[in-house]
Amino acid sequence: xxxxxIAVYEKRNxxxxxxxKLKQLSFExxxxxxxxxxxxxxxATDLNLLKQKFTEFNRIKLINKRKHKKAGKFxxxxxxxxxxxxxxxxxxxxxxxKPKLLNAFxxxxxxxxxxxxxxxxxxxxxLG
Numbered sequence: 118x119x120x121x122x123i124a125v126y127e128k129r130n131x132x133x134x135x136x137x138k139l140k141q142l143s144f145e146x147x148x149x150x151x152x153x154x155x156x157x158x159x160x161a162t163d164l165n166l167l168k169q170k171f172t173e174f175n176r177i178k179l180i181n182k183r184k185h186k187k188a189g190k191f192x193x194x195x196x197x198x199x200x201x202x203x204x205x206x207x208x209x210x211x212x213x214x215k216p217k218l219l220n221a222f223x224x225x226x227x228x229x230x231x232x233x234x235x236x237x238x239x240x241x242x243x244l245g
Contacts, residue, residue: 124182125239135193136174138211144171147218162222170197170205179232192219204228
């Protein structure tokens with residue numbers, strides 16, 4: 118079964134509502150998954166960069182809400198735009214008693230171009 122993006126948020130006020138939950142947490146508070154550990158190794162992601170940027174919530178420019186069909190749970194993909202135009206993605210479950218960091222990685226592609234592609238592909242679920 119495939120995960121499904123059910124909502125995409127890009128307006129600052131909508132992002133802030135979701136980020137309020139995130140602001141209560143530090144990177145260390147998040148339960149790390151085995152998938153995350155595998156992904157970090159596979160993509161050679163700098164863990165220190167992920168830790169350093171996590172609390173820079175003003176960098177969040179886009180949030181996807183996903184439904185995981187197999188588990189029936191929801192998670193959020195937080196897209197942090199960096200100064201060089203690249204981005205970091207943090208996939209986090211916030212609805213559980215102990216929030217989980219499902220995945221996180223740095224993408225060396227232009228965030229704005231990625232956002233345009235995403236908008237075309239998921240225009241029916243853009244909520245603002």
